[in-house]
Amino acid sequence: MEDKPESPRELLAAMRALTRQVRVAQRGTWFPLLVFAAITLVAIPVYRYVPYVDVFGTCRSGPQDKVCMGPNPVELGYWVVALLLAYAAIAAFYVRKSRQRGVGTSIRPYVFAGVALAIVMTAMSIWFTFHPILPPPADPSSTDPARIEAGPAVWLVNGLASPLAAIGLALLVLAWVERYWALLAYTVVYLAIGMVQGNQAIRSSSPWFFLPYLLVPAVVLLLGAAAFAVFRPRPEVRAG
Incomplete structure (x- = not known):
């Protein structure tokens, strides 16, 4: 007895199932997270030991210390x-x-989006150096919070201009490419942590004052990489 030909609906369902299998087989979410955690950890000695180069001429001396409103070009270049x-x-x-x-x-769309976001992040950082959206305090040593008040929209834009936010936005693209809801949920949490951290002003004389800004995201990325590596699906997809 000859097999009946499959109906268009059955063919479409089979094609969708195969597409889902291929997408699952393509997933390697743990690796990008591990790479981003590594470059975030490597940034720690860069932030600590690389001297500030006042290329943009934004440093101002106060009674007690000197404040530079622009990013360190060396850190930005890193x-x-x-x-x-x-x-x-x-x-x-x-x-x-x-x-x-x-x-x-x-x-490819993820890589292109990531490169584009890195370029946009750099352009925004330089733009905000000369057109700050957060008004600088009149006195560089001032701790008056009233002088740096800003609305939610300003904090949002300021937070999205950071390198760690650029990583998170690129991960959103990866979640869309891989149709991976778990990665989407993880990335939303990562971005929320980054936004909160990016808009907190830490006033400290310690040369390690920046450490929470880098160490916390690095730990989150490492934990995410470990989780996605342990729980990654292992489908059997054969070509041909």
């Missing part, structure tokens, strides 16, 4: 180079993974 190298490594990982599994990869 993030640009580190992010570009990170996306190159992630692209190579996904291409190698797709060849091993015999399925295509759709990582």
Whole structure:
């Protein structure tokens, strides 16, 4: 007895099931998180030991200390180079993974989005140096909170201009590329933590005052990488 040909509805359902299998097979979420955690940890000695280079001429001396409103160009340059190298490594990982599994990869939109966000982050940082959205205090040593009050929209834009926010926004693109709801939920939490941290002013004379800004996101990324590595699905997808 000959098998009956499949109906268009059955063919469409089979195609959708195969598409879902391919997307699951492409997932390597743990690797981008691990790479981003690594470059965040490497940034710690850069922030600590690289001297401030006042390229933008924004430093002002006060009675007790000196305040520089612009970012350190060396730190900014580090993030640009580190992010570009990170996306190159992630692209190579996904291409190698797709060849091993015999399925295509759709990582290109994510890589392009990540590179674009790194460039936009750099441009925004330089723009805000000369057009600050947060008014500087009249006295660099002042701790008067009334002088730096701003609305939620200002805090949001200011937070999104950080390198760690650029990582989070790129992860949103990866969640869309991989159709991965778990990654989407994780990224929302990561961005929320980054936004809260990015808009907190820490006044300290310690040379390690910046450590929470980098260490907390790095730990979150490492925990995410470990979780996605342990619980990653292992579907069997065969080509041909």
